Amino acid sequence: MKLFFRMLRAVLGPVLLLKEQLTKPKGLVRAAAEQKKIDRECESLALYQFSTCPFCIKVRQEIRRLSLNIAQRDAQHIEEHKQALLAQGGSAKVPCLQIKHDDGTFQWLYESSDIIRYLQQRFAATV
Template sequence: MKLFFRLLRAVLGPVLLLKERLSHPAGMQRVYAEQARVDKLCQQLSLYQFKTCPFCIKVRQEMRRLSLKIELRDAQHHAENRDTLLAQGGSAKVPCLRIAAADGSVSWMYESNDIIAYLRQQFGRK
């Protein structure tokens, strides 16, 4: 069964990446000061993801639409990222958004739709 999914991922992965590259959405335009504020807030965020995961691609596309510079952490090929995700987030599931608050607390958000809703609420047009 694992072999089947590896083969499926190997075949579909490049197709999904090509589709992501070809359907690159235009980013939101902000005045310089507002974009600088958004960039500073994004430094508190990191997205644990797999490059070819369709749900991760969906989140990355929304990040592009919102012009967000969020650090991407590969949890598929980097064991340290996967281990951090499992130890601190509680599950090795992706996508997962790590949110560090100003008070030093950290929360972990799973589910692509929840992550997108959060990003739109925080950084979308008011």
């Protein structure tokens, strides 16, 4: 069964990545000072993701639409990121948005719809 899903992923993965490239949304255009402020805020965020995960693609598309410079961490191929996600976030599930708060604590936000809602609430209103 594992082999079947690996083969399915090998076949569908490139198709999903091509679709992502072909359907890239236009990013929001902000004044330079406002974009700089947003970029600074995004330094406290990191998206743990797999490149061909449909839910991760959905989140990456929203990140592009909102013109956010959020670090993306490959939790599929980079063991260090996978272990951090598991040890600190509690689950190796993706997508997961790591949010560093001002007091130095971290919040791990799972579920693509929750991540998108968080990003829209935090950054869409600044346009």
